[in-house]
Amino acid sequence: MIFSAFFAGTGHAMLTRRRNLQRPDPNQLAFYIRTGTYCLLLLVCSNRLLAHNVGGQGTRAIEQTITENVKTDTAITVRGVVTNANGQPVAGANILVKGSTQGTTTNEQGIYIIRNVSPKAVLTVSAIGYADEVVGIVYRTAIDIKMERSGSNGLDEVVVVAYGTARKRDLTGPVSHIGPIEMQDRPIVSIDQAMAAQLPGVQVQAVTGSPGTPLQLRIRGAASVSASNDPLYIVDGVPAENLQDIDPTTIASVDVLKDASTAAIYGARGSNGVVIITTKKGTKGKSRITASVNFGRQTPEQLVPMLSPEEWIQFKKDLIDSSWVARGRSLGLPYSATDDMNYRASQLTSPSTPVANTHALANTNYMYDPYWNYGTDSLDYVDWQKAFYRPAYMQRYNLSASGGNDNVLHMVAGEYLNQDGIIPASNYKRYSFRSNIEVKLTNSTKIGMELAPSVSITNGANVDGKNGVGAAVAGTAPVQEKGMGSNSGTVGSTPYRWVADQLSPIFQMENTYNNTQLTKVLSNAYIDTRLAKGLNLRVTGGWNTSSSDYKNYTPTSVASSRRTDKPGSKSTSIRNTARNQYYLFQSVATYNLAVAQHDLKLVGGYSVEQNFLAQTSQRNSGFPNDNLYTFDQNSSTVTTSSAFESKRRQLSFFGRMNYAYNGKYLVSATFRRDGISRFIGKNQWGFFPAASAAWRISQESFMAPLSNIVNDLKIRYSWGIAGNDRIPGGDYPAVGLVNPTSYNYNGALYTGYSATSISSPDLRWEKTTSQNIGLDASLLKNRINVTLDVYTKTTNDILLAAPVTAATGFSTENKNIGSVRNYGFEVMIGTTNISGKDFSWTTTGNFSYNKNRVIKLANDNTPIYKGWDNTVKIGVDQSLYSYFIYDAIGVYTSPDMLNKLPVMSTNKLGDPIYRDVNGDGKIDASDITNMGHADPNFVWGLTNRFTYKNFDLSFLLQGQWGNQIFSLFGRNIDRPTTGLGNYNAKKVWANRFRSEAFPGDGKTPRIDASTSNLYDTRWLYNGAFYKVKNLMLGYTLNKPAFLRGLNSIRMYFSAENIWMHDKYDGGFSPEAFQYDNLADWSSYPTTKTFSAGINLGL
């Protein structure tokens, strides 16, 4: 029989068929306990420990022997240390006696004591970031427990799902999870930064490096055109606008619900996926205090290569010559590029006042600066990007205390962050607090409150976008008047006449007051009560408020540059305030029933939400002086003044059923009915169902022979419908709005009104139906964990501010216009490569592929044009954001090429060659073709983590490919005729076509190419990149001898964005992609950050 095998050898035999284990004698007590990583079998016969066996599916042996002695059942006291795989203490681990309310928590040294516990009891040990451990006491009084880190694949890991939690092993839909290990100690200011490259199917784009600005998240591709593609954020059960101003160190976990089956219970807002943020809670035990400091130094990740001053001068000369020849053409005179400056001066001379060929008086449109021959002796050469972007420092301090007793649990944390921006006079400061308190009122009722106030203060003018300073810096001409340099354009400075009379961006930043103070409170309070056995009710009231106060003051010296205006007279000041009030009232009942092999969980609830927005704005101009930026009616003129309010509401009913049979067969179904005030009449209500099922094949008996190889195997299928209501048009997208359109009669403004948007009463939800097939597997003694998902996601009734005929009197109407399908797959692999006593190495990688297709459009699939000058065409059977432009394949560098190759009627030598797509021998609008799309096909991330004794090292790699970046910023600095050389141009212009003898690089056309008003692939860049996103080295010491009273100390060095390979020179970052997701208009450069920090445990 089985026991013969069991007792064979040294008493450490393998047990393979555990299901056959029978209890040989009622007096014998058999424990068979499966923990996260290994099995423990203990047999106790007649109060005598006969044997213990450790093994089963895991091979790790408990390194302890227990003397065979007889024990009594008298209650005992158990103590021990909980450590991690490296032997470091795990503080705050919860230790519960199974089947009772008895329990405790480890202290900072990882030590626990449980008194009055039965020697036969079983302890459950859990801690955030670790897989649960289950240990039988078995008459021992000293039990040290080793816990395994849960990677992202720990099967016993608890993930947070809608309105509840689930073990990963029980999931039936695709949910990705990251815990504190992935977030800790990074020099990040918001949690979305930590999510980049960590989660399969989740693309996090740093669209701007501006401190404190939220990043862009896309879960399984974009499906909407005009409606938002942002996921829904849920912070501790309450929806939040974004993840801004939430201290990342207070976050316990991030869970992403990726498909409609898991997100449908969020109904109208679920179709872009749901990001659930759970903050750290207090646990029982002595209060633990942690303090940490972090210092970082940031520099721009990469800059845009521009012409050097010498190259710019040559470039400017060519432009001047070109203008000179053109002037001759318009006057009918035979001017030539080789005409000397004295001749030009005589031609430009007015009869009364001659134009001289001198630096001070030469005509800058048609004549060279004589100083160009003398270089920096007579002129200042400025590398504006180097002068403007400067190293910036950041510091962060965190202090938190958490703990609790039987009645009250608390977690209180505070943060101070001070991050300078890499642009002058820009800074982001944040003060944030969190208090999570839970009080047990009775045995069945708890109340709690979670409160997170924060204040953030941002200084610095707008850097991103078309009119942002970022674009201006790169484009400012690199040559200035001697001694003016970076002071150019300021009061009293001498303008350099050959360039745009542009104010120094450094001066502009340093002298413009631009301040935003954002005060936020995220809060919720709840009552959780057990109504009957298994039936629980939680009533939550959530209230989020944010109020922003924007102040801008532009003094006369910035507003009017070097003119001699009286200080104050040209000054302008702006005050904008916005107050957002959101409340949620929600009741959720849960019912759990476990009978024999059946496990049933029901959730039902409803919620009421309202969002109220109030804004005021006032602009004043003309001040008595530049000393005060505040204003009153007497000291300045009100230019505009407005107040705005809007409101939206939502009512929701939802439910979920989970049923599991024998832990093998799992099914789940959810529904949600949402009503929302954004729509009208019957379109207000939508119904969003979902269903899913999973089969844990590894639990089947036929898999038993493979149990050494396949430790766990689950396949799952899910289906669901979720919605999207986030349409542009504010809270009233379906209503025709009337707005002021004034006119003046006889010089006096008369307020007029006109309908400015078209009424669209038929507007309805955008609905996404998704299907997902997934597989979760743990292989080779859990050393390899794999999650694989294949999905399709079809979005119908996509919302678009669709163009309508001008004959309606309007240009766009909010409409449901068609269907888009995203499909793809995701792989997540976690491996434990080496797991030794001193050394361990784990790898986690994720890889996502997504493809996006428009499958149907309104009006018989009529394509819709969007983007700058209709460069984006939305058409059936192609990617949603596809660029339709000319394909530039070279330059006509010889008359022969002009004669033989297809040409446009206007083409001349030195023009770009466009590909003759339709092969008709000529180039015209019909050769505009699909040159790629904006969304990446592949996104991947790879983390390697090493530990050696007290050291740990990790690095995170990130990459993407398959996307194109259309850069209008790139185009602006890449067309010399824009601004006529008054600005700087891209480096490529040093290798331009000059003549047949000097053809340049064969890609850059002549300076006045005739087709430069068209759009071609010279401004479409490959968006692929791979980079080292993070590198971290840490050292952790427990109970350091050099400082008594300190429980632990951790020192680390962390570097962010240290190396990147990309082909993008049309802007600052291949991730910076804005303007409706259609083009890069330039951005705040992303930063490289080197940081170091210390964490102390007290």
Next chain:
Amino acid sequence: MKLYYKLFTLIILSTALGSCKRYLDIAPISNQSTNNFFKSESDIDQALAGVYNALLPFPDVNNYNLSECHTNNYIIASVDAQRDYFTINHFDVTPLMGTIEASWTNSYKLVGRANQILDVIDNITFLDDTKRLREKSEARFLRAYAYFELVKLFGAVPLIDHMVTSAESLNYGRTSADSIYNFIIAELQDAADGLPYKYANAADAGRVTKLAAWGLLGKAHMFLAGYPYKKSDHYQTAQTILKKVLDQENVNWKFAPTYAELFKAANDNKYHLFEVQYIVGGQGYGSPIPGEVVPNDLTTSLLPYGVYYIQGAPSRDLINSYEPGDKRMFATIDTLYRNKTNVWTRRDWVRKFLDSSVAATTKTNSDWPVNFPLLRSEEVMLLYAEAVNETSGPTTEAVAILNRIRSRAGLPAVTPANATDFRLAMEKERRHEFAWEGLYWFDLVRTNRFLDVLNPFLTTNYQKSIDANKCLYPVPQPEINIKPGLYGQNNGY
């Protein structure tokens, strides 16, 4: 304790459920909606200002970019990649160009706003029915003005005379240019009947008058009589109507003693029959015109906020065509300027509308308080003379009008020998009298002179020529794209 929680929850639950229907119906708080506006007399007063508001972009787009820049009055010799006016000046217009789309949508935006009023105005109670008739007539005039611009630029266009939904709009293809003219004529006739000669209240200055309606009506007849419609019987009608305006001289309008004062801010609403009203203040109600065709380094005392556009110049062709002593030339154009470093520099530029006395008040580069004339009494005079010439040859009356204009410009009288000479004299006179006011391109088309005049210019300067198809602009491609097949494209594009 427990019971209390349960009750509490139940109460909240039932309250929320009971009120859910009303709970979701929220009207906009800070905006009026089309459901509750357009209901009262004061609503209509304000909505009418909204119709006038739609006129603000017309001078820049239609008069400058699509008319003056599309002729031999303007030249851009070097490539400017940034702006459509380069392409327009070189006659390389494509249906995708933003300026073309802007012109089309600006006009229909005005039409839509007027329709919104005209759909409801008869059902709204006014204290004074005369005022209702007047406001209705104003709206009809403005709508007719927009259609007149559309038909001149594009020929056949969709005719929409009431509010339509986006679905309904797809039933309206292009209506023939003849029908559009018939509509304009009928509308202007009715509008003239309901409009006053003058507004009693000075605060109403700038609104449409009966004279403006007659003037525009006469002009519409002239266009229908001209190329390519050639319905020459309309010359007689035009003559009759335009005469009614001339008869009001010194009663309801005045002939300005000098040419230059016509374009000064101080003389807004003094001489012209219809003007776009611009005011200063940096709120978007000012004019961009004065800074459009000027040197980019013009002294800041004239141009405090810089140019609005930076390229192109009045052509030498225009400058050389002025007769010696024509006072209008230096009121319109200059060939020298003082730059920012106070150097007098040779470059041709347009100074009309650049009123130095108000330069200091501007707040942006497109914030000039100088009205832009859409219909001048001089034009009515010259159109009348032209109509007379077409029906009866160069009569003494017609020649006298021509010479009256010339005399103010400091030029000697002329005596055209025959109708053809008179036409050529008229072409030249109108070119100089109305230079940079946006009439020239349409005059060249109307008189079927555009090929003869422009092709030599285009050949010399741009080594190209155009054909008769270019008398119309292309229908904007974005409009065609909305429902392929609904609007056909004009020939030649």
